[in-house]
Amino acid sequence: xxxxxxxxxxxxxxxxxxxxxxxxxxxxxxxxxxxxxxxxxxxxxxxxxxxxxxxxxxxxxxxxxxxxxxxxxxxxxxxxxxxxxxxxxxxxxxxxxxxxxxxxxxxxxxxxxxxxxxxxxxxxxxxxxxxxxxxxxxxxxxxxxxxxxxxxxxxxxxxxxxxxxxxxxxxxxxxxxxxxxxxxxxxxxxxxxxxxxxxxxxxxxxxxxxxxxxxxxxxxxxxxxxxxxxxxxxxxxxxxxxxxxxxxxxxxxxxxxxxxxxxxxxxxxxxxxxxxxxxxxxxxxxxxxxxxxxxxxxxxxxxxxxxxxxxxxxxxxxxxxxxxxxxxxxxxxxxxxxxxxxxxxxxxxxxxxxxxxxxxxxxxxxxxxxxxxxxxxxxxxxxxxxxxxxxxxxxxxxx
Amino acid sequence: xxxxxxxxxxxxxxxxxxxxxxxxxxxxxxxxxxxxxxxxxxxxxxxxxxxxxxxxxxxxxxxxxxxxxxxxxxxxxxxxxxxxxxxxxxxxxxxxxxxxxxxxxxxxxxxxxxxxxxxxxxxxxxxxxxxxxxxxxxxxxxxxxxxxxxxxxxxxxxxxxxxxxxxxxxxxxxxxxxxxxxxxxxxxxxxxxxxxxxxxxxxxxxxxxxxxxxxxxxxxxxxxxxxxxxxxxxxxxxxxxxxxxxxxxxxxxxxxxxxxxxxxxxxxxxxxxxxxx
Numbered sequence: 001x002x003x004x005x006x007x008x009x010x011x012x013x014x015x016x017x018x019x020x021x022x023x024x025x026x027x028x029x030x031x032x033x034x035x036x037x038x039x040x041x042x043x044x045x046x047x048x049x050x051x052x053x054x055x056x057x058x059x060x061x062x063x064x065x066x067x068x069x070x071x072x073x074x075x076x077x078x079x080x081x082x083x084x085x086x087x088x089x090x091x092x093x094x095x096x097x098x099x100x101x102x103x104x105x106x107x108x109x110x111x112x113x114x115x116x117x118x119x120x121x122x123x124x125x126x127x128x129x130x131x132x133x134x135x136x137x138x139x140x141x142x143x144x145x146x147x148x149x150x151x152x153x154x155x156x157x158x159x160x161x162x163x164x165x166x167x168x169x170x171x172x173x174x175x176x177x178x179x180x181x182x183x184x185x186x187x188x189x190x191x192x193x194x195x196x197x198x199x200x201x202x203x204x205x206x207x208x209x210x211x212x213x214x215x216x217x218x219x220x221x222x223x224x225x226x227x228x229x230x231x232x233x234x235x236x237x238x239x240x241x242x243x244x245x246x247x248x249x250x251x252x253x254x255x256x257x258x259x260x261x262x263x264x265x266x267x268x269x270x271x272x273x274x275x276x277x278x279x280x281x282x283x284x285x286x287x288x289x290x291x292x293x294x295x296x297x298x299x300x301x302x303x304x305x306x307x308x309x310x311x312x313x314x315x316x317x318x319x320x321x322x323x324x325x326x327x328x329x330x331x332x333x334x335x336x337x338x339x340x341x342x343x344x345x346x347x348x349x350x351x352x353x354x355x356x357x358x359x360x361x362x363x364x365x366x367x368x369x370x371x372x373x374x375x376x377x378x379x380x381x382x383x384x385x386x387x388x389x390x391x392x393x394x395x396x397x398x399x
Numbered sequence: 400x401x402x403x404x405x406x407x408x409x410x411x412x413x414x415x416x417x418x419x420x421x422x423x424x425x426x427x428x429x430x431x432x433x434x435x436x437x438x439x440x441x442x443x444x445x446x447x448x449x450x451x452x453x454x455x456x457x458x459x460x461x462x463x464x465x466x467x468x469x470x471x472x473x474x475x476x477x478x479x480x481x482x483x484x485x486x487x488x489x490x491x492x493x494x495x496x497x498x499x500x501x502x503x504x505x506x507x508x509x510x511x512x513x514x515x516x517x518x519x520x521x522x523x524x525x526x527x528x529x530x531x532x533x534x535x536x537x538x539x540x541x542x543x544x545x546x547x548x549x550x551x552x553x554x555x556x557x558x559x560x561x562x563x564x565x566x567x568x569x570x571x572x573x574x575x576x577x578x579x580x581x582x583x584x585x586x587x588x589x590x591x592x593x594x595x596x597x598x599x600x601x602x603x604x605x606x607x608x609x610x611x612x613x614x615x616x617x618x619x620x621x622x623x624x625x626x627x628x629x630x631x632x633x634x635x636x637x638x639x640x641x642x643x644x645x646x647x648x649x650x651x652x653x654x655x656x657x658x659x660x661x662x663x664x665x666x667x668x669x670x671x672x673x674x675x676x
Contacts, residue, residue, distance in 0.1 A: 051568075051572055052571075052572075053568050053571065053572070072571070073568075073571040073572045074571060074572070074573075074574040074575060074576065078572065079572065079573075080568075080569065080572040082565045082568070082569060083565075084563060084565045086563065086565035086566050086568065086569035087569075088566060088569075088570075088584055089588065090587045090588060099570075099573050099583075100573035100574050103573060103574040103575050103579060104574055147569075147573070151573075157572075
């Protein structure tokens with residue numbers, strides 16, 4: 001158990017590609033930190049550098065107060081769970097889990113008891129003498145976890161450990177990993193590209209893009225106060241809607257209508273010298289069926305044609321797309337383009353040219369009909385279209 | 400529809416039978432020949448009319464053939480073992496490491512494999528006489544190794560590339576030194592590749608005639624393919640056809656045994672279960 005400190009960690013590959021740029025991060029003792037970002041954002045490279053599987057080009061890495069930049073993986077006392085599980089196919093589950101102890105020359109009786117303890121925790125006892133090839137995906141995943149916990153290392157490093165499981169199993173394993181981590185209290189760094197995993201698992205989440213840390217914070221903090229367009233679009237499912245907006249006299253004009261400019265927001269925009277053209281971010285749950293909103297509640301009401309309705313029982317997702325509408329064009333900004341590409345890769349519903357709303361289940365909205373919608377304008381986030389910075393973010397103000 | 404399908408099947412069956420017959424006919428011919436009595440040797444029958452073991456008894460009568468057999472087995476086994484051990488190490492480096500001159504190394508080994516052996520026989524003959532290894536076991540083992548190493552490196556590096564990188568990383572994180580990772584994780588997984596390579600190299604050494612005939616002069620190191628060429632009939636007017644046929648059958652047997660023995664080890668999918676299936 002130990003603290004992991006990254007100071008200005010940079011990775012430059014021999015071909016000159018800069019994979020990770022100046023990452024500063026302190027993972028507290030016993031903390032569960034998630035590195036999240038689209039593929040190619042440098043999160044796995046960062047993890048491999050902590051493990052010692054990749055050399056660190058610049059910066060210093062300390063595990064438990066000791067600089068380990070030049071130490072081999074075996075001398076760092078860390079355990080890693082791989083996306084592919086990387087189980088040794090020629091060894092039984094027992095030997096797989098005991099391999100590290102065997103290399104450390106622990107006596108046989110101790111190995112046996114430690115492996116059996118771990119197997120009990122992970123519900124693998126009856127599979128101990130089987131080979132990995134004869135196990136199901138979930139069981140293999142648990143063996144990979146078992147191999148890590150048997151050693152009682154300073155830290156766990158997990159590289160997308162759940163991405164090869166089917167959806168249901170993934171949710172189960174997610175809670176199991178969370179429980180296990182709390183029980184063992186081992187410092188954990190967990191890499192994923194799935195923002196749901198990031199939100200549900202971690203004490204803190206690190207959002208990365210292009211090798212640079214975008215924002216670090218608790219899941220709720222990132223959700224409520226994204227620092228820039230990228231974090232705003234990446235965290236949350238369905239993703240935040242982005243609309244073009246023009247600053248008018250007393251309002252922000254968007255394709256949904258005019259959003260009245262509150263005095264506070266107005267001052268903020270002036271103080272930050274905001275451009276006239278802005279991007280407004282609205283989370284799907286800010287929307288509601290206008291007929292369900294108590295009259296007089298402040299907000300913007302607009303009419304649009306419902307494209308698709310997805311009922312989840314507890315909520316209803318309604319998608320809007322209108323002729324002539326142009327929500328923030330994805331080509332405008334590299335960040336949005338990257339988000340769109342990532343969303344496409346993950347096959348999520350986030351589509352850049354439609355508006356996703358999350359309505360209460362009581363709504364009577366029908367597909368293809370015109371519907372009157374209401375949106376809570378008190379919670380809007382306003383972004384600078386050039387820098388992507390969140391102009392409404394409290395920390396950005398001080399900067 | 401059904402008749403078209405049946406036609407299809409019949410067509411393939413015919414082709415298969417023709418191909419198999421074409422491949423196996425010479426084998427049958429030599430086997431039949433080896434069992435024929437000298438008097439019926441040239442009768443042109445596909446089937447021996449008078450069965451006899453005399454040809455087999457004949458070749459084992461003198462020490463000439465048995466000595467050659469021992470030479471063949473010894474030389475081929477040693478050359479195979481050395482080539483596989485060296486090839487494994489080289490192939491691992493080729494598959495896994497980035498080092499300067501890697502392309503050159505691969506290019507060179509390919510070059511050696513493509514060199515016509517006949518062009519090297521005369522220089523080798525002189526070199527070996529100079530070094531005093533002419534007509535000795537090492538005199539054959541060394542050229543065999545040289546020519547089979549490229550083959551070994553090529554097949555083995557293909558196998559190493561198939562082994563997931565993650566396994567080695569996992570071993571390193573688990574506390575293994577690079578040598579331990581290789582010995583305990585990578586090598587056992589590469590076993591099917593090693594056996595496949597061993598068979599190929601063994602067959603190459605076993606079948607070679609050119610080096611065997613050029614680099615030996617006595618029965619000290621002469622292998623079977625060369626020894627067969629020195630077979631004589633019982634009188635100078637008699638062709639040793641029966642003995643040659645019998646010897647040819649005998650030297651085929653170790654190859655068959657070798658392949659059958661290791662075939663089981665060449666199980667595809669030994670690595671299944673390592674990573675997500």
